[in-house]
Amino acid sequence: LAFAGTLFILQQDYEKKLQAQIHSNAIISHTNEMWLAVMDLTVGFFATKIFQQKTLSTRFHASKIDVEYRALAKLLETDDPSHLPKLHRMRTRANALINMSMSFDDQSLSGGIAGLRGNLVQFHNLQMLFKYLGDDMVAFRKPWQLRIEQEQEAIKEARNLIATVTISGVVISIILAALLFFYFIRNIHSGISHLMENTLRFARKEPLMPPTNRSDELAQLDRIFHEMAEYVEGAEIEKEKLQEFVAHIKRTR
Secondary structure (H helix, E strand, C coil): CHHHHHHHHHHHHHHHHHHHHHHHHHHHHHHHHHHHHHHHHHHHHHHHHHCCCCCCCHHHHHHHHHHHHHHHHHHHHHHCHHHHHHHHHHHHHHHHHHHHHHCCCHHHHCCCHHHHHHHHHHHHHHHHHHHHHHHHHHHHHHHHHHHHHHHHHHHHHHHHHHHHHHHHHHHHHHHHHHHHHHHHHHHHHHHHHHHHHHHHHHHCCCCCCCCCCCCCHHHHHHHHHHHHHHHHHHHHHHHHHHHHHHHHHHHHC
16 A cells, blocks of 8 residues: 555656646747747738738738737746746737838838838838847747756656656565465465374374464364364273273173
């Protein structure tokens, strides 16, 4: 029971660490998806303006950003709400980046790369927003990445501990089973040897060994054998007395 209880506690701790790692992976995954959705929407917007044959589903990408933002907010609320302001700042900068991309003059963008040169200041601001948002994303992911590395190490240690405890328990169980087996075999052998010795002594009409102090079935059988031997001995004594009496009667006639 102690071994089973220990193994159960270790298993619960292992599952807890595993769930924590899954949680951290989910946060990083949603962060990456949010970043990709922002990039797809921003770059795709320029691509549709410069290359007229391309199309962009603005509603789909905007909805994707909102879904990932809400998923991240929900995960952070249950884990570490102190990261929520960082998430809100990323969302604000993502919105600013998208709005700035859409604010470019269609006429200048239709002129291709040359048309962008007329909006160098605005384009520079767009680049800076890209950089700031990217830096925010990297800084936001960093503690979770470190946490995943720590959780992976903790999971590895927990797995090794469970394996060690399991192997140790199996080895100890085998040793205990072997010791109990030899103990019972020894007791059984001792009881049988005692009974066999008394049987041989009875056949040779020698005094029997005294009954043992044990309380198992072999000891009970030995005590019954002693009672039988006493009964037989008593019967032989009575037989000898009867024979002596008969012989005495014959002599006196």
